[in-house]
Amino acid sequence: YAMLLSLIFLIVLVAAVVGFVFRHEIKTNFESNLNLALRDYNVTADRHSEAVDTIQRTLHCCGVQNYSDWERTEYFTQRGIPRSCCKSQDDCSEEDLKDLSKAKLKVFVDGCFFLVTSTMESKMSVVAGISFGIACFQLVGIILACCLSQYITNNQY
Secondary structure (H helix, E strand, C coil): CHHHHHHHHHHHHHHHHHHHHCHHHHHHHHHHHHHHHHHCCCCCCCHHHHHHHHHHHHHCCCCCCEHHHHHHCHHHHHHCCCHHHECCHHHCCHHHHHCHHHHHHHECCECHHHHHHHHHHHHHHHHHHHHHHHHHHHHHHHHHHHHHHHHHHHCCC
8 A cells, every 4th residue: 555655656746847847848838739729710619619719718818829819810711700709798799800900899808828827827836735735645644554564564473
């Protein structure tokens, strides 16, 4: 049991170190994947398009860096900026979404990349604290399992 807990502890420790060391690559990867999702965005409601819509609605953002990122997509030429960028669904017409100057007043102008990364970084201290607490409990479990093993070995006869 102590060996199993030790193995889990080491896996969690390695994952935390790798996440910390490669956090810049994770950001770069996220940005490129978000750009790809915008480029391939469509109305057929695939998983990537749904994810983009969910991020934009939840974080009140639009595009990767800002709302004008949509101008470079095929979706924009057909339908304009997606409705998930609208501040108010009632006050957002398709004609407004096809014109960037009008859309600026109707949609969220901040990009999603900065908001997602800043939200993740602000929550990292909570995640680190919870992880540290779990690691402490695992270490206590390892020590107690070793003590129990020693006690059973000493009192076998």
